[in-house]
Amino acid sequence: MREEQWPVGASVTVDQLTESPYEVLASLRAVEPVSWVPATGAWFVTRRDCAIEAMKDTLRFTVDDERFTTARVLGTSMLSLDGPEHARHRQAFVKPFRPKLVREQVEARIVEHARRLMSATLESDQPELRAGVAGPLAVATILDVLGLPEVDADDVLRWYGAFGDAIVALTVGEDMPAEIGDRLASLYGHVGDAMASDDPSLVRQLVDDAVLRDDEIPAAVAVVMFGAIETSEGMTANAFWHLLSHPETLDRVRADRSLIAVAIDESLRLEPAAAVVDRYTTVDVELGGVSIPAGELVTISLLAANRDPEVFADPDRFDIDRPNLAQHVTWAVGPHTCLGLHVARAETRAALEAFLDAEAELGVQFVLVSESVGPRGLIFRKPESVFLGSGTHH
Ligand code: HEM
Secondary structure (H helix, E strand, O other), X not given: OHHHHOHHHHHOOHHHHHHOOHHHHHHHHHHOOEEEEOOOOEEEEOOHHHHHHHHHOOOOEEOOOOOOHHHHHHOOOHHHOOHHHHHHHHHHHHHHHOHHHHHHHHXXXXXXXXXXXXXXXXXXXXXXXHHHHHHHHHHHHHHHHHOOOOOOHHHHHHHHHHHHHHHHHHHOOOOOOOOHHHHXXXXXXXXXXXXXXXXXXXXXXHHHHOOOOHHHHHHHHHHHHHHHHHHHHHHHHHHHHHHHOOHHHHHHHHHOHHHHHHHHHHHHXXXXXXXXXXXXXXXXXXXXXXXXXXXXXXXXXXXXXXXXXXXXXXXXXXXXXXXXXXXXXXXXXXXXXXXXXXXXXXHHHHHHHHHHHHHHHHXXXXXXXXXXXXXXXXXXXXXXXXXXXXXXXX
16 A cells, blocks of 8 residues: 555665665655655655754654664664763763864874875775775774774774674574674774773773763774774765766866865765665654654665755756755764764865875876776665776876
8 A cells, every 4th residue: 555655665676776876766855755665664755854854853763773783783872872861872972073182183193094095005006996095094093083093904894794794684584693792702802901901092081981881882882983984985985986077176176175175075965975864763753744653664865865956956966166065964963963974074085185195296187997887885875996097197
């Protein structure tokens, strides 16, 4: 019956949402801005005003539901709480992620990482910016922020892989993988060491502040670490991809670095690296004129909201002169607004600056190799690779 009431939603496939979602999202937004999508088993929200309404209203649209897999794998954290407990968990991290502290305490290290990774990547015969710069920059940065710089980057990727495997297993209805504890043991070992150490670090500060109980800290640290990896990699890779595939805009940025900020925001608008956020309804609700029963999964498409033509004229165009490009909802809105957004911005900015500096030093202007394919993905969206061609010499 739902299929008859929401025929566009009924026609949507996971493949479409993953590979080329723009047209189908536009049709949904135009005729079924809140729709039932059987392919994902969720209500699907594509209009910006409805998306914002749902994200702000945590009483009716919650993340605190035992069906969410993150909490089942890692334990309770701010990602799986609403209300006062969410505020307490988040409070513990607010200070180190404020823009002032990011600027004063981590930005210089981020710039150093970006320069090092960019020069190593550009030395290769076939430089590729996603695996060469965006990915390792995300890992190195979050280790610095947490105060775990001695941890091996490959270990972080192994932990993230273990976490991802467990999420997939639970999502397809399998039991929790028995070995997940073993696979994450060395992460929790490092966190435990930092908690006990006298060396200053964000992890040690969490113990001293005592906003979180000691037994809540490992999951909290894991959520912040994992929240920073794929997302920031995607954000930086998407920014490179947008600029390199719009050479006239890249030329303007080369000539005027003050345009980097708007270029980053316009890239964030067009391709939010985390394309959706999920909530469960706590009661029967009405959203965009549609009645949704209590206890159902609601997927909010940030990707669709960011291309709402009511707010963004000619929404599919990469246009850094848009007056309102910062009105995207890529960081979500409401109590769960991304905690790491200033760190993530500093990463992408440092990567772009390192690229432009390297071009100037080498006297070249790189181009995107012609067969490059743009961002793809159902939840996390990024290009498979961003290969650089040798470009022109100046
Ligand atoms: C240093 C990098 C990052 C860190 C440490 C980080 C951390 C976090 C944390 C801890 C939350 C949960 C906040 C809460 O529940 O109160 C969050 C939420 C979120 N983050 Fe980030 N994040 C980072 C980068 C990014 C990037 C690059 C994007 C997308 C471009 C992104 C998109 C989001 C979104 C959409 C949410 C809301 C999730 C929801 O409401 O369900 N994050 N982030």
